[in-house]
Each structure stands twice: as C-alpha cells, then as structure tokens.
Amino acid sequence: MHRLLNNRNALGMLFMLPAAALLVVFLTYPLGLGVWLGFTDAKIGRTGEWVGLENYEFLWGDSVTRLALFNTLLYTVAASVLKFFLGLWLAIILNQNLPFKSFFRAAILLPYIVPTALSAIAFWWIFDAQFSIISWVLTRLGLIDRYIDFLGDPWNARWSVIAANVWRGVPFVAITLLAGLQTISPTLYEAAAIDGASPWQRFWHVTLPLLTPIIAVVMTFSVLFTFTDFQLIYVITRGGPLNATHLMATLSFQRAIPGGALGEGAAIAIAMVPFLLAAILFSYFGLQRRAWQQGGTDR
C-alpha cells in the first residue's frame, strides 16, 4: 500500500478516480443507456427487447422524422450563419474605442444570461397572433394592414424560431470573437496601414486570418448548441404548426416521454450524433491546416 502511494502513476490514477467516477455516472452511463435503448423497443413501464436496427429503419421511412431532420439542418445553418455575421459585426464595433464601452460590452451579454425559458416566453408574446408588438408597430406605421401570423404558418414559424435563437446566441459569438479580436496586436494594423492597406483590406488580410482559430471554435460550439436546441422550440411552438418547427431534439422528447416510445425517441437522439461529430471534425481539421500557429508549414 505504501509503495503504491509513492508510485507517481498509481497516485495519478488515484487522483483521477473522482473525476472519472463523475464522468462515468453522468456522461457515459446516460449516453450508453441512450445507445442501448435505441436498439430496443422499450416503452415507458416496460423494459424493451433487442430489436437491432428496427427503430432506425422505421425512422428512415418516417416522414415526420425526415421533416424534423430538414428543420434541424435549416435551423442550424440559418441561425449559425446569422449569428456569425451579426456576432462578428458586433464584436468589431465593440472593439473600437467607443464611449461607455464597458457598459455596452456588459449589456450585450443580457440575452445570454436571461433564462432561456423566460426569453422564449417573451418571444412567444412577440410572435403572438393577436398581441404581437411587431404586428402592432407595423400596422401603426401603416406598413401592413393585417396582423402577421408568426407561429401559425409553417415558414413564418420556422423563421420566427430562428430569429429567437439568433437573438439568444449572438452574445456568445460576439463576446468570444471580441476576446479574439483583442488578442490581435494593434501594431499589426499600424504596419498594415503603412503597407497601404485600406480598412477593408486590413480586415481581410489581418483580422480574419488571425481570428480564424477562434471563429472555428466558437462556431463549432454554436453549431452544437443550435443543432441540439430544445428549450426555445419547446416553449414557443412545441414543434408546431404541422411539425414545421420540430427539431430532432424536440421530436425525440415527444416520441419518448409524452409518446412513451423510449426506444424510438432514443434512436432519434442517437441519430443526431453523426451530424455533431461531423461538425466537430470539420473544425478540428480546419484548425489542423493552419499550422503556422504551431510553427509548422501548412499542409
């Protein structure tokens, strides 16, 4: 025992045990259980039997699941692109020497710190068919003569939830990119100005290349969070109208818990994993190519 405690490796293992236990209990077990359930026909109140790929075969042919996949991809791509451009724009503005700079930097985080359920309820009201403030303002301005049916029409509903997600996600992107911008030495901009670069060329040749590693990280996280989003949709539309805003996550929950089909729900959730892995690998290899940061040559 004494010798074991004096051994560097054994001691290291021992110290890692608590963390490993937490990971196993709260990460590995639920994930493993989810994977297992996906291969069974478990229902609520009944342990399932192994059915192999039956759940996946069914979901492949299921039109609602296919629609949910389309919705999820649209939601992720549209919201991420918007969040990126808005976030970058905000970060660049906040990186200037503005009056009340710290106030604006703090204020920009507000959407991010409000509980999602709360902001989702606010958006629910903003998008309400009768009480929408947007419709009210637009009618008062004389731009429209009928209230917009934000959440009743499939495409309106899709864009509405995307807007809510963008509003909520922009601060994360903006603040992280701002942190990235602040690591770029101001003398590089001075050197570029003397080299004859216009403001746009300075952005394109200095800011963007130096910000790319941070963009890759922040957008990977943003894509992961958006792809797996649940709360906003669940509070605002519950997947409606006509499943037009159902995402993989909300559909998985709906099939598994209210619907009782645990196996099927688990299978939908597990079907998200390949997409998430693809997103991670994309940014991983994207970063690997930029070897100048590690002192190597670009491959």
Place this chain on the structure above:
Amino acid sequence: MAAVTLSQVRKAFGSTEVVHGVDISIDDSEFCVLVGPSGCGKSTLLRMIAGLEEISSGRIEIGGRVVNDVAPKERDIAMVFQNYALYPHMTVSDNMGFSLKLAGRPLQEIRSRVDEAAQILGLREYLERYPRQLSGGQRQRVAMGRAIVRKPQVFLFDEPLSNLDAKLRVQMRTEIKELHQRLRTTSVYVTHDQIEAMTMADKIVVMNMGKVEQIGSPLELYDNPANQFVAGFIGSPAMNFLPGRINGAGIDIGEGIRVPVPAGATVAAGREVVVGVRPEHLAVGADGLPATVVVVEPTGADTQIFCKLAGTDITAVVRERHEFHPGVPIRLTAQLTYLFDPASGARLA
C-alpha cells in the same frame, strides 16, 4: 529619398501636451536618431511622422510636401516596429511582399523585389518560413526587408533593437548602418540607448520632456553639450556632476576641496555652479583631488573606479590597471571640466 522637416510640431492627448513645439530638419539621405529617456515624446514624434498619430499643431513635410493630413500609406514611408509587427499568418516572402501586393504590382515584380531584399539581408533561405520559426534577429531582418522592398522615401525605426540580446544588438546596429550606407535612404531612428545613437547617427536629436534639448552630430554633442541634461545623457558611463561655488580661480566643492575654473570661463565670484567631468577625463595620479575608492570594476580594456569625492559618488574610467581596495584614498586629476547653471542646467563653460 527626401528631406523631412518638422516645424513647431505639437501633440496633446486631451489637455496634456506631450510634445511642445519641436523643430527638426533632417536632410536628404541623412541618418537621424531621436534619443531621450522613456516618455520624452520621441516615439510619439516618430508616429506623427508616420501618420499613425495626428498632429495637434505645427507642420510636417516629407520631400517638400506637407503631410499633416496625408494618410500613412500615401506618405511613401516604411516603418520598422519595436516588436517587428510581422504578420504571423504569412510567410517571410508574403510579409515582405505584402505592400507591393496591396499596391497591385505584378507578381513577377513582387517576386524579384522580395528576392533582391532577401539577398541584401541574407534571408533567401528563410523565404518560405513563418515568423514564428525565426529567431529574433531574423525577424528583425524580415521587418527591415518589408521596409526596403517598397523603396520608400523615408525609413522610420521605432526602437528596433530593444528586443534583441546585447550581442545581436551590436551586430544588427552595424547591419542597419551598412544598409543605410548602401541605400542612402533618409532614416529617422528612435532609441533610448545613447550608444546606439552615437554609433549610428549622422545627426542626433536629444529630447527630454517633449522638448528638443540639442541637435548635432554625435561628437558635437559629446564635446559641446548645450546643457547639463545632454551632458549627462550622452556618453557612457555618464558625466559626473559636482555642485560647488565659485571662489576666485577655483570652485569649492565641499570638504575644503577646490577644482580649478575651466580656462576662458567668465563666471561671477560666489555663484553656485555644477561642475561636470566625464569619467574618461579623470586621471589617477600622485596629486590631485582626494577621493576614496568604493568599488573597482575591471572590464579588461579599461577599469571603472567608483569613488566618493567631497561626499558625491563619481566614476572614473582609466586605461591603466589598478588594484585598489575599497576604502583606499586616491588622487584624481580632471583634465577637462564643464560648468553648468544649477537652476536651468544651461552650460556656463
């Protein structure tokens, strides 16, 4: 190539003025060094010439053209920064060719000019490397390469050697001077190191607290400092200063010790003065001013003797080798002395 003229240039940040009406004229193909302690405004002045800092009032001319409101890129200047400011995501050749690329020059021309500059600076084998893969001295050379490929009218250097180790600094100093002798491009060089200033400059501008103290060639400043500040700043080790009072043909510096008044000086009797004597103008001998040795530092070529003279710490540099022990009394003779006014620091003789 062009002359650079600064007339009554001022700079204020808010209500604080940091450069107070500076006049400097730098001739075509001259190597001018702005030197002074930290915060004296020399870097601000350089940045104003570059156009990176606005001028609060006054006029800056480059090649006869007033450039007060001209953007940096239109001034036809190149600048070497203290931290090199190389683009980390570009190779050496891309760094050097960046300005030409922005100017839309043909690829062939960019390549040949980068190659030419790389040849001059001995960088040809590093052209495909990234700045991170280079040593400090190599990065410094790339920064200079970036400046010379453009063939600008004026080179601006902002303390370019201060991030290098002592040996490399001496080597790069020579290289920059050699480069200037070869290209003859008007250069403005900022440093706080008076040895750099002395060794490299055709003309030195000594600055202090946002003002020009004196302008002249290195030896002019060394031989004929205009005031106590310049006398103390130029020369290493620094000039010794001994406060005293004129008494007949001598100056009482305390403890009953008298120093002769420099020949030709006309100073009223009883007047308070500061006697300045350079360490290298002190000689150890059998008679002279009585001093006590504190520390002796042999450097090989010469010996620095730190001692106390009339209660003041002074330094003497002698060529001969002495084995003095701390506390030993010695005699010093001042071969050349200067006189300054204690209040204004102005040179009296």
